[in-house]
Amino acid sequence: MNFSSKLLNWYDVNKRDLPWRNSDNPYVIWIAEVVFQQTRISQGLPYFNAFIKKFPDVGALADANEDEVLKKWQGLGYYSRARNLLFSAKYVMNELGGKMPASYQEMIKLKGVGPYIAAEVASVCFGEVVAAVDGNVQRVLARYFGVEEAVNSTKGMKIIQGLANEAISQFRPGDFNQALMDMGSGVCTPKSPDCLNCIFVNSCWAKQHDKQGVLPLKEKKVKVRNRYFNYVLKIVNNGVYLRKRPAGDVWQGLFEPRLIETIGVRSEITDLVVDVSYELYSAKRVLSHQRLFLRFWVATGDTFDYVGNDYEWVGVKDLKKFPVTKSIEQLFLSMEFKSLFK
DNA sequence: GACGCGTGGAT
DNA sequence: TATCCAAGCGT
Numbered sequence: 001m002n003f004s005s006k007l008l009n010w011y012d013v014n015k016r017d018l019p020w021r022n023s024d025n026p027y028v029i030w031i032a033e034v035v036f037q038q039t040r041i042s043q044g045l046p047y048f049n050a051f052i053k054k055f056p057d058v059g060a061l062a063d064a065n066e067d068e069v070l071k072k073w074q075g076l077g078y079y080s081r082a083r084n085l086l087f088s089a090k091y092v093m094n095e096l097g098g099k100m101p102a103s104y105q106e107m108i109k110l111k112g113v114g115p116y117i118a119a120e121v122a123s124v125c126f127g128e129v130v131a132a133v134d135g136n137v138q139r140v141l142a143r144y145f146g147v148e149e150a151v152n153s154t155k156g157m158k159i160i161q162g163l164a165n166e167a168i169s170q171f172r173p174g175d176f177n178q179a180l181m182d183m184g185s186g187v188c189t190p191k192s193p194d195c196l197n198c199i200f201v202n203s204c205w206a207k208q209h210d211k212q213g214v215l216p217l218k219e220k221k222v223k224v225r226n227r228y229f230n231y232v233l234k235i236v237n238n239g240v241y242l243r244k245r246p247a248g249d250v251w252q253g254l255f256e257p258r259l260i261e262t263i264g265v266r267s268e269i270t271d272l273v274v275d276v277s278y279e280l281y282s283a284k285r286v287l288s289h290q291r292l293f294l295r296f297w298v299a300t301g302d303t304f305d306y307v308g309n310d311y312e313w314v315g316v317k318d319l320k321k322f323p324v325t326k327s328i329e330q331l332f333l334s335m336e337f338k339s340l341f342k
Numbered sequence: 343g344a345c346g347c348g349t350g351g352a353t
Numbered sequence: 354t355a356t357c358c359a360a361g362c363g364t
Contacts (some may be wrong), residue, residue, distance in 0.1 A: 036360045043350060043359085077348025080363075114362050134360050154343080181360065190358075191353080225346095250347075290347090 003144075003200075004169040004176060010199045011179035016186070019049060021178070026100040026107075026125040027058045033117040034081050041185075047076050058100060061089035070253050079252055084112030104130050124174035131164035132177040133157075136184025141167075142216035143188060146205030151216040228293045230260045250290060 001009075015021065018041070020032040031051060035044045051072050055061040061069070066086060073082035088110040092100055101107045104122035108115065119132035131137075138151040141163050149156035169176040187194050195207050206212040233240050242255040 033360065038347090038359055038361060039349080040351075040359050075349075077350090078361090080347070081361095084362085112362065116361060120360080132360085135358090136360065185360085 003167050006199055007179045007183065008169060008172055008175055011175055011182060014182065014186075015178070016182055019045075019052075024125045026102070026121050028052065029121045029124050030100075030107075030110075030113070030117065031055075031085070033120050034085055034112060035076070037081065037117070038078065039076065044076065047073070055089075058089050058092050059098060061086065062093040066253060074254065079254070081112060083253070084110075087111050088113070102126060104128055120174075120177060123177050127173065129168060129170055129173045131161065131168045131173075133161055133164050134181065136181045136188075137164060137177075139190065139216050140180055140184045140188045143193075143206035143212055144200055144204050146209065146211070147215070148217060150219045152218050156217075224291050226291045226293065228262045228295075230262060230295045230297065231256065232258045232260060232297045234258070234298070250292075 018032075020028050023029065032048055035048045035051065054072055055064060055069075064086065066083060069082050069086045070079060073079055076082075091110065092098065101110065103126060104118045107113055107121050108118035113121075116132050116134050119128075119130040122128035122130050123132060138157075138160050141147065141160050142151050142156075145163050147156065147159050147163070149159055151157065151160055164180075167176075183198075187198050193212050195201050195204070195212060198204065198207075201207055204212070206215045240257055242257060243259075245251045245254050245256055247253075
């Protein structure tokens, strides 16, 4: 039995029961693929469900404004995904007469849809024989076929794509793609793969050569940038003002208290922010591409120019009210100030 | 092709 | 605690 048939037999018994698995609605599959881009199932699942509930079809999404969409995305990360979804939904309504694309070539024209998502939607929804190569597929194929080229290099990606194109089922391309993903997610995992329970234990190149802990090879890391964020809280009418973060930076379009960014950890912040009652909390938060050092302050009195004119402040009616208690600390600890807007 | 983009779980 | 990294894509 060939690779594809064996894989599909395994999938028929072991496929995961996920909310979008029994759907061939391209809108639903599209949303799912975007939500779970670089994101674990456990982390994205509640967001996917809430998003589909709030925006059940492409028309509903297109009718939303950016704040509404971002609100459903808050806490998930990679916020340009949400903005691209909205942009593309409007594109579908305005340019495609409200009808979702019906092919790989049409799908990939959507902003935020690349080769992987286009192939996934096309194979699952339209039965197109196109291999969807993501991190899972890279790993499974690199190990099974013994690809020793770095999978994130151009050469390595072409090799993997070629192997996937050869292996894909002509009859069940969508199931094939999802089966490889389930295999990579549950059996052929990045660390300590479950080789003894793998159907390919006797034919996997990496297993035969004891290289399953080494493959797939990857090239270098991205560098991390340090930044220092000093948040200054001033309680006004039992609420705190938030601003919308500007374009071209982290947390774009989300809300935050008054921010003073410094070059390093600076004690002069007390010179900038006069009449500070106390430093509420000091912490650092590590992102994958930036290391943010966050410090929180509480300002009292009128000497601190809280309502600056350098950015858009939110109206008083939208303020979340809370007393100056430890709850603020917990609010910041959990970064929930991003979710103040209900 | 290189770089930027977010969060939370695992080790 | 520090590091890695998980269903990619846009610029």
